Amino acid sequence: MPSKVSALDMPDVPMGQLPEHLQMQRTRVVCKADAPIYTEGIQYSGAYASMGIDTSMGINNFCKNFKVEVVRLTKDEIEFDMIGIDASLANAFRRILIAEVPTIAIEKVFVVNNTSVIADEVLSHRLGLIPLDADPRLFEYLSENDIPNERNTIVYKLDVSCKKGSPRVTVKSDQLKWLPNGSELLMSSHENSAKAKNFTSFSCSQESLPEFSRKPLGVKYDDIILAKLGPGQAIELEAHAVKGIGKVHAKWSPVATTWYRMLPEVVLLKEVKGTDAEKLVKKCPVNVFDIEDLGNGDKKAVVSKPRACTLCRECIRGVNEELVELRRVKDHFIFTIESTGGYPPEELFVEAVKVLEEKCDRVISELS
Known part of the structure; x- marks a missing residue:
């Protein structure tokens, strides 16, 4: 039978200090x-x-x-x-x-023309995963009831084509161009209509705001391959980036x-x-x-x-x-x-x- 060990049998240890074997178990x-x-x-x-x-979780000990x-x-x-x-x-x-x-990531993609071999939804997914060079602390969240404006949305444009008879063109992330004045696309298909509106409502250019004027709101890495275009193929689209968090989608992590x-x-x-x-x-x-x-x-x-x-x-x-x-x-x-x-x-x-x-x-x- 194992023998019982009492506190009296333990070696003398000063108060405020644990025996070596107990200190090992604790730390x-x-x-x-x-x-x-x-x-x-x-x-x-x-x-x-x-x-x-004292092993309590007191603020002083912490x-x-x-x-x-x-x-x-x-x-x-x-x-x-x-x-x-x-x-x-x-x-x-x-x-x-x-x-x-929170971070900034592309949330909506408005495809005007895409004749590449990559489907619209696949291209949109790849655009959403591009790291953007934008400080999310300078932006506000865009809720369902908000109108996209210069404080909650960044607009990028991609317009690339490969002429017939030319070699294949590699489309990279550096070809996404920042539009500081907001969207250039009209919500109505009739461009001459007086009721036609843009997809954003910017009251001023983002370049005129002091927090955004220090550097352009571009992409973090210029060499991310988005697609490859053959002769006669083209991609034209607008990408709208907003603020979000990773538990909604991994692109915001x-x-x-x-x-x-x-x-x-x-x-x-x-x-x-x-x-x-x-x-x-x-x-x-x-x-x-x-x-x-x-x-x-x-x-x-x-x-x-x-x-x-x-x-x-x-x-x-x-x-x-x-x-x-x-x-x-x-x-x-x-x-x-x-x-x-x-x-x-x-x-x-x-x-x-x-x-x-x-x-x-x-x-x-x-x-x-």
Whole structure:
């Protein structure tokens, strides 16, 4: 029968500090060869109260522990560490980034002429997925009862043809031209009719507005292939872009993708020397381990790049399970965001925080 262990049998630990094995269970996920252990997240706030440890989700504890550290920033991608939060909050930011941060995308396509091999609806779908170089924060949403105007709609025109006897023409996204004065098409088929109106109602040119005058409202990437025209074929259309969110349609998602993972922690439980060290280094496909020369022909394995660990578990299979331990830090997340172009990548996370703040305000107002 297993013996009972009382609090009196535990080694002396100062108040406000947990024993090593309990600290491991609270802050780490240990990845064994078959399955991870200590995977529980948030614990009961009084679980370690007798030891002077407060695990409650108070605002003071959050402000004290939460940190954001940027690791890598490029034109289209950002990688940063979020420290001091639970996985549920990290996942909330991920879901908001994918589905609730608004962008601008083409919603309506008015086809005047399309004699290419691509059907109208397929061409319209491809146009809707083109990332536009327009800041959605400068625009308003267009509801069913609103009239398209300079504050809620961007109009683009595509007019390309391939003359007979000419080589094939490749239609690319840079041939979409911005119409700052709005639609040029008439809703009535009788162009001379006094009642004929455009599909938009712009009170002024978007070029005259200070927020849009700094740069033209073009496309983010100029080399996206839309269609290929043979001799005698042509495409003429107008595309109207509006503001929306990703949970309505994926074309409004501001990210190509966004993901997070817990910070890897690779620990050598014993010194690994000689040929065993070389075998361990060769086992890892992402070069987490390296060889350190001790002199006199001796060498040992060291952990050089723990952050690169992908949890393939090759290093702990077989005899190495007693030598290496793979861990994940529960409150430290490596977060990566790939922008599609509507926002700079460093601004996307800030917009997600604003959306979450609005959600919290709504919940508080409902409760009060």
